[in-house]
Amino acid sequence: MKKSLIALSLGGLTIGITEFVIMGLLPDIASDMRVSIPVAGYLISAYALGVVIGAPLLVILGRNFxxxxxxxxxxxxxxxxxxLSIIAPNYNFLFASRFLSGLPHGAFFGVGAVVASRLADKGKEAQAISIMFAGLTLANLIGVPIGTYIGHHFIWRYTFVLIAITGLLTFLFISLWMPALEKNGDVNMKTQLKFFKKTEAWLIIGITAIGFGGLFAWISYIAPLLINVSGFSPEDVSYILILAGLGMVVGNFAGGKLADKYSPAPTVMALLCLMVADLFMVYFFSYNQYLSLIFTFLTGAISFSVIAPIQMLMIQMAKDAEMIASSALQASFNxxxxxxxxxGGLPLAAGYNYTSPNLVGIGMAFTGMIITFALIKRIKRSEFS
Known part of the structure; x- marks a missing residue:
């Protein structure tokens, strides 16, 4: 494995811990900052807002670097x-630091995906991209549980010390191991934004925001599903989430291999089809603890197997605007x-049980399939025109 790809993967690890660990730290932060848990939950929204704004903005500003x-x-x-989160004296300061920490998320993955594909051996571009995203999956498997444990048993600020250290290591290893790739000439803003006039760009964004959203309809409510439907104890949930994280690691690498072997668009179509089938199984069989564990692993694997193929698809579609298009894709994930x-929370608010968000996830993944079908038809028409 190339050292440069390891450096990108470490960046993915840093970003993954930053994004997801806050969910497990909300009670600790709420208590320390003297705010309610719902108010502390706005810290998640602040980060997501930073990602959506920062992804295209930073790539445009740095387009000639x-x-x-x-x-x-x-x-x-x-x-x-x-x-900055380590020293946050109050909630508003922490809110601002969470927003700022989200700004480089999409741009790093966007630029990193293009760089990974350029560093890859011929025919293994998607696998190289999956190595970078392996850091994100490892964050869910290892980094987030460690960060949550530190926050619960010591001080939540120490978790951000850990994140800052991994960020510093990312900077160091990129400096030491990343080759000095040439920029693709001077690119003006008009050229970068021209890609978004294409229907294909918005179809891919729609596939990501809606189809991949099916994962979050499931995982956002996985804890009450496991406790109230599957019958696990609250103490079991953190361990079961590690199983989901392991599935994400396996699925990420599998998706990279599939996207290199087959065309990305049909690969995305097939994987979304599997996601629909899998979420049906979760809906019907979550009452069985053994099957619930199996489908927790499979759902994590299938959902994250989509990442490398759709990232590769976006890069292929975005000639001369690969970095901003790739970064916009990261905003779409958020x-x-x-x-x-x-x-996914709407049926719960209406009084339905904790399996109901999976029906929403099925609908979102199925809608992603329809959009993917439209994209494939459009690609075929352009090939024969």
């Missing part, structure tokens, strides 16, 4: 903005995060 310099700047932002959690 060499890739290595851009990645170093983004790694430094990750480190400094997360370090829109899917928010959309899946919100829409």
């Amino acid at each position: 060499p890739p290595k310099k851009m990645l170093l700047i983004l790694a430094l932002m990750l480190t400094v903005f997360n370090a 829109i899917g995060n928010a959309l899946g959690a919100f829409v």
